[in-house]
Amino acid sequence: MTPYTRAFALPPFADNTAEVVAxxxxxxxxxxxxxxxxxxxxxxxxxxxxxxxxVQDAVSAFFGQFVSHDLSLDPRSRLGRPADPRVVTNQRTPGLDLDSVYSDGPPGLHFDPADPAKLLVGDGGRYEDVPRAPDGTTMSVDLRNDDTVILSGLHAAVLRFHNHVVDRLRSAGVESFDEYRREVVWHYQWIVQHEYLPALIQPGTWAWLTRQPADALPIEFQIALRIGHAQLRPAYRVHDDLACYLFHPDGSDLRGGRRDPQRFVDWRHLLTARGQKLDRSICTPLFQLPREALPSGDAPVSLPQRDLLRHLTWQVPSGQAIAETLGVPVLAPADLAELQPYGLDRSTPLWYYLLAEAEVVTAGATLGPLGSRLLADALLAQVTAPDDWRPTLPGHETGSFTLTDLFDLAGVLDRAGSSLGG
Known part of the structure; x- marks a missing residue:
């Protein structure tokens, strides 16, 4: 665990006044x-x-949340109250090392009692779940990965993927937990670098990146990782017999925190469905989050309000100032005319700016130039696999490895048919 840091020595987008908060x-x-x-x-x-x-499939937003939870956890700083990122501890390691799954190693993990190298997977439904205590509380390393049925299903799929890797490497004579974990992590990093990112960023972004390793996560990148909130849909069909609102006041929704025979994910539905475009339009259920989904249980319950107030916590520079610093085209005030009454059209909160940029530049198909740079820089700086490393596990295409392949090897993709795992 390390403190956060800053990527840009720039003033905040606005002073922390009652008018700005309002x-x-x-x-x-x-x-x-x-x-x-x-x-x-x-x-x-x-x-x-x-x-x-x-443009992206419906899994992209949840995979992005899963990645964000792997990189950052800040349960102590308060919304709208300025904090120095250099003295706030990130409870996750800043690398793409799946410490949200593995913790700091075996002492923090729940192992399968029948096999101490394998991770415990929950059940109680038709398909797998995260491991749970008798009262239904998740026993996962990162509680946020149980915010929704889809996130808990993704976490459970990674647990099963680890167990598949154990079987495969054991058959080749490998008996090291560290090697099992590295095999899982490097394939996960490949998915982030070669599938998740390319679907979100503008072509040509790679040419501008330096991929410099980072010892701490910059707060500007923590903000950029929140763009996936715009991709979320108001409701999802998670299997043939179950479609639910993402969140709903009466609880008949996809929130996590409980085991039920019908609460499982058929990934074929989500992989063939589309998420929402990247723009200034956030699905309505996110404006009334259940208290269980709030890390600290504090108000407000609107996720967009929380995303925006976080800019005051970290004193984040404006999107315009960061774009100018990086030499990418800056949105005109007319592109942000709806912010003029608030005095924010020329100095805009970064998260809002990135969504507006995507809407203006790509019609929401991908992030714009600034968003593409920030997201790619944030993630590629945390890739530890060697540049010449290639996937060693089988995929549907030679030399590649995708999230679909991970689901397949984990045994969660096609329940009736054959899989890559044989």
Missing amino acids: ALLELGRPNGPLDARDDLSQSPEVLADQPGTG
Whole structure:
């Protein structure tokens, strides 16, 4: 664990005044400028079966959350209260090392009692779950990976993938837990670098990157990792017999925290569905999060309000100032005209700016030039696999390895058919 850091020695986008706080709360309020105003009078089945507006598949947003949870955990700083990132401890290591799954090593893990090299996987439904205590509480290293059924299913898939790797490497004579973990981590890093990122960033971004290793996660990158909130849909079909709102006040939704025979994920549904495009339109359920989904249990319950107030916590520079520093095109005030009444059209909170940039430059298909640079820099700096390393596990395409391949080898992709795992 290390403190956070800053990537840019720039002033914050605005002073932390009552007027600025009020403006951010107004922008992120329910039924406010960012609210997509999804018609929640429609059944979740109707909403879930509508086509997504984005280019990326419906898994992308959740995989992005999973990656973000691997890189950053800050349970102590408070929204809107300035904090020096250099003295705030990141409870996750800043590398793409799956410490949100593995913790600091075996002492913090729950192993399969039948095999001490394998990780414990929960059940109690038709398919796997994260391991749970008798009261249903997750026993995962990172509690946030149980925020939704989809995230807990993704976490459980990685647990099963680890167990598959143990079997495969054992058959080749390998008996080292560190080698099992490294094999899992490097394939995960390959997915981040060669599948997740290319689907989100503009072509040509790679030419601008230096891929310098980072000892601490910059707070600007922590903000950039939140762009996946715009990709989330109001409802999802997670298997043939279950479609639910993402969150709903009455609890009939996809929130995590409990075991149930029907609460499982058929990944074929989500891999063939589309998420929402990257723009200034956030799905309505995110404006009323359940308390269980709030890391510290504090208000507000609107995720966009929380994303915006985080800029005051870290005193984050404006999107315009960072774009100028990096020499990428800056959005014109007219592109942000809706912010003029709040005085934020020329100095805009970074998260809002990145979504507006994606909407203006690519019509929401990918991030714009600044968002692409920041996200790629944030993630590629944390890749530890050697440059000449190539996947050693089988994939559907020679020399490649995808999230679909991980699901397949984990045995969670095609329950009825054959898999790569043989």
